[in-house]
Amino acid sequence: MQVKQPDKDKLTQLYRTMLTIRRFEERVAADFAEMSIPGLVHSYIGEEACATGVCAALRLDDKIVSTHRGHGHCIAKGADLNRMMAELYGRTTGYCKGKGGSMHIADFSVGMLGANGIVGGGFGIATGAALAAKLEGTDRVAVVFFGDGASQEGTFHENMNLASVWKLPLIFACENNLWGSTVPVELGVAVKDIARRAAGYNMPGVTVDGNDVMAVNDAAEEAVARARTGGGPSFIEMKTYRWRTHTEALWPLGDNRPKDEVESWKKRDPIPSLGNKMIEVHMTTKEELDVIDKEIRARIRNAINFALESPLPAPEDALADVFSDQGGQR
């Protein structure tokens, strides 16, 4: 990782975003374990550099489509922590008024077109968002985040082909965390580097260290520049790792991943990797980074308070919003 003095603001922002995701996810995992958050929660801890590096290359009006492991993408695209937390707590003030939960958070106002509970379910939506940008004649781009697991779905291949045939401003951002649910990539993926598949759809593909936020950002900047100037879609494979099991669980969830594999990836934590580099070149100090951490912890506490102070929905609120012209009326 190369860090340069003029980049201080940008690097500090990347650090802040990654740490915000980390602290958010730590709190969510703890609250889930305490049974304050119901349902299914998929933790992004360990993969923070992917969402952060990619979204730092985007404008507010660019669109992203996320996955079941979507909190990091929401935060990196600029979603509000309070409304995210309120959604996880099932409150009326949540992004989806409590109708979606962890896997369906969306904020159209910041170009976050939704997490998705179906693996591979979001590719087409991103294709449509990219087609919209093209039809409008803007230089807006779309990014679809997905994992190694989704690259085995038919929708992946259909949309890679369609995006290429239509030369869409779409970036395929593959978070290869080496495990598709509980299946290791070598049992699920026929190629060593998923980015090689890009060639089959006539688009450029690169594989980068997904725990190196600058490497991710460089690749994203290049892909975004290509998309903005009519160069069509690109593929970025980010090799990374999730520290926690596929999903948070209240019961002992079998983790069939080798312990030493998990531990070795924890040693490659993307957040101190960046922080230590910044300290090393005297761009910042440990004290400065601690201040950032304190600010973030305060924001997470605020988000929890916001969620807890927000009302739970009335049971009958479930009847609203099935159709858009029905509005919030039941």
Next chain:
Amino acid sequence: MREITYAQAINETLQEEFRRDKKYVYMSTETIPAMVKEFGAERIRATPISESAVVGAAIGLAGSGFRPVVNLRMATFGFVATDQIVNQAAKITYMFGGQAKFPIVILMTVGAGRYMAAQHQISPYSMYMNVPGLKIILPATPYDVKGLLRTALRNTNPVIFFTHVALSDERGEVPDDDFTVPFGQAEIKQKGSDVTVVALSRMVQESLAAARQMESQGISVEVIDPRTLVPMDTDTIKNSVVKTGRLVVVDEACPTCGAASEIASQVVQDERSFLSLKAAPKLVTGAGIPIPYSPPMEKFAVPDRTKIAAAIKAVMEGKGRKSR
């Protein structure tokens, strides 16, 4: 009044609406040459055979302010995109708490009558009726195609617009003005006093033919077409049953958990229409088999005017609360 075919009604309505609003985008493996010529290949998009990707793209377009129309051609092909229709398009407005609108029209053909066998002929609308968040439209005449397609294209929800594969050449009168047919408004296609026949899609024409046969035998048949299955105008149906006391529901789809059984269920759940019944309701449906290829077997697999007439006679002789 001008007379056009069912197929013409689909095409000219699309053309007129595309002229009206630049936000419409058409995607299909089958593009209409006149539309490509008039609106250009950007808006009238020939797609690869990738049903999931294309329906997905429609969702993304709709969420970005466009009004996509996807022609999947046959309902059997629609199953390839079922995740995108059922898990994505239908639920996305609800799951996201109503923060975005998804105006999407998906065209698919249903029905038998063309000897194309089981993987090109099916009537799966009741499967989609079971998915909250989709409007389900099923027109039987050129007039209803025009009026309902206009409503579908101008609405703000995902709509599945099922046209019948064997009705393409069916002719009918269509006014020149910008009329619409609202969703959730059944039409009494023929007034009658002895039996209510509720018929769907091509079965409307068959039921009208059966009704004419019955007339010569002194039986007065009221034929109702719900026209839209979601939302469904059950009031018109129930009011008719209150008047006639007898119900026959005709649908060429399979009988199990079908639209026909839903209609009968609505009638018997309503105390007023239930207590009016003079005979147990009868359903005339498809045979509950994949549609076979060979003409004698295909004909056997779906209802026709003879089977409908037999059912009408049966309810005329049947027993119910009022006849005891």
